[in-house]
Amino acid sequence: MGTCRIHEMFIDPALTLIVVEAVEFRRTTTTTGGFTFGNIAPIAVVVCRQDGTTALDMQAKPASVEHLRRDNPELDAVLSA
Numbered sequence: 001m002g003t004c005r006i007h008e009m010f011i012d013p014a015l016t017l018i019v020v021e022a023v024e025f026r027r028t029t030t031t032t033g034g035f036t037f038g039n040i041a042p043i044a045v046v047v048c049r050q051d052g053t054t055a056l057d058m059q060a061k062p063a064s065v066e067h068l069r070r071d072n073p074e075l076d077a078v079l080s081a
Helices: 065-071 073-080
Strands: 003-011 015-030 033-049 052-057
Touching (some): 003 073, 015 073, 033 073, 052 065
Antiparallel strands (some): 003 015, 015 033
């Protein structure tokens, strides 16, 4: 997968929406120059409420919050705050 990034899309006293995205960069060089290609793809949406945290994958099926936290230390830091 590449690198993941975490984006807090919506913050409200009752609800926070966090997007987990995969970021991938490819670099190609030729004799006349170089090219960089990037791709950003959503992985999951994390919904944080006072009564708990829920994650959904991009097919709107439940995803494991613990799995996402383990694979994305930045998400773990945001959720722990």
